[in-house]
Amino acid sequence: MKFWLIRLLSVAVAILGCVGLQVAAGSQSDYVQRLLTLAGLYVTLSVSLNLINGITGQFSIGHAAFYQVGAYLGGFLSVRFFHTSGLPPIPWLIVTLIAGAAGAAIAGFVVGLPSLRLKGDYLAIVTLGFGEIIRIQVQNTPALGGSYGMNVEPKITSIAVVWLLAILCIAICRNLLKTATGLSFLAVREDEVASSAMGVNVTRAKVSAFVLGSAFAGGAGALLASFEGFITPATFGMDVSFIILTMVVLGGTGSITGSVVSAIFLSLLPEYLRGLKSASGGPLTLTGATVVAYMVAVVVAVAVIRHVYQDGGRTKINRLLWTFGALIGAVIVQIIASVALNKIGPMHEKQIVINQLRMVIFAVTLIVLMLLRPQGVFAHHEFSWTWLSKLREPKKEVAA
């Protein structure tokens, strides 16, 4: 009884939270609403890819293909059947969401069943190839608009539905990991031969994860089609697959928390950088010398922090102090270097608009994070209240 009460309550909180978010966003600009929608879609995409890549260990880099299948299926249905169906927009949106998810799930099954016999790099190549096949096929199908793209009518924007899908995806992955079924998925990731010898049906676990992950990507695709009102094959290129993969790896493969946080971070970071303003209100410009000084400072800080963390003999406090010191040192280095370099004529004259550098900053952020934390920001950890309290405890030694 108590169980169902808590369950009901948490579902209610999720729905209220999402509706609340939409209401709060309603008074904001279209731009903010767009960012919120895209962040929600990317959370769904990265958490669903994490189910395939991180939890079940199947290295798939064709996630955008399933996103595309969902988008085109949802969009096509909207164009053809929205008016005849007579449904109001939001229920219709949910219908396309389910249709997109089902379509992508079938695609996932068709691709997954034969290709999941492959491992590692080979599977990656097959999924990559599949992604390209879908994209090029759509590009050459006049009924779907070819490379001109497809207009999707009606345009329906619902931040609440987008975030509910994201929360559903998170909840399902979290639920899975709490059960023995989820442990069997993790076992497949860890060692296929051993899990098979323990009676785990490896093929079934892999295909299940693949189908589920694809279904969520397809659902997100259907929402994207209705949100944008216009989709082209170029929206679902290889770079989208890679950015989703980056989100999973950066957050820490296998960690749902990591996938969520890095999806939000990576989808908002370029937009934040795009909007950077200088004190006078114009776009932020720096001299070439200052930019170079920033780079030097980053290199110094990363080098010191890496050195400190690779030395196993240090205590936690010592490491923290050194990290802090390295950051302060980097600031000092930056100031000195920029003063010095700005004395050099040509470097002082070259003006750089920072938002043009946003992709460079994006890349540098990734490189720095991977240098300092190759296992991903959250590694295998999940956010939980007990985890928070454990942070304060000293690390336990294993007795032989």
Place this chain on the structure above:
Amino acid sequence: MSLLKLDAATIKFGGLVAVNAVSFELNKGDLFGLIGPNGAGKTTTFNIVTGVYKPTSGTITFKGRSIGGTPSNKIASLGIARTFQNIRLFKALSVLENVVVGGYLRHNTGLMSALAYLPPSINETNRLKAEAMELLKVVNLAHVADVRSADLSYGMQRRLEIARAMATQPELLLLDEPAAGMNPLEKEELLVMVKKIRDEHGMTVLLIEHDMRFVMNLCEKIVVLDHGEEIASGPPSAIRNDPKVIAAYLGEAV
């Protein structure tokens, strides 16, 4: 009736005959040893029995049913579990979780129930965890149940592999070099433990081992392989003095 019967089991990899017409028979409750020099085909024999490889010819019968070429996971659910020579734990999982995966084949709720975290799945998971905890007590690992399995010492990892295999509740337990890398004290404990597994848990044990003293003290019947062929079989006392076995291990007298 015999529990496991190999009849002229043969496997060839290209031109290499890894196991050549090996035949032996295990009865319920046996403590059976499989020995031989490196490269004799012992682990390959295990791999045929557990479905990692399909035998080229010959039959393998388990409980009267032919299992040659059956997939590994099916064989596990029929009642054969194994450990691995080169430890293959689920490294990132905790000790307890490793054993829970071993019990997963007795888990009878669907994926949907797990995804929705419904009571059937919760109850099954809790039941498997409780059973896993009991097994950890058998192998003396209960105190490290929450430790990541990769962080265990070598001897502990070997014991965890045994617990994980036992969690499938097999009738036949195959141990591939369970004592490798253990110190003499750990070997003594393992000896007692394997006997206990047979006597108290009623499992038939087939083991590969290089430590002769360990095998001779533990096993009641031994088969010796050399270059993929069976060169001797019988009780330890007979094996110890068999000239063919001595020649296989030490070389022919000049």
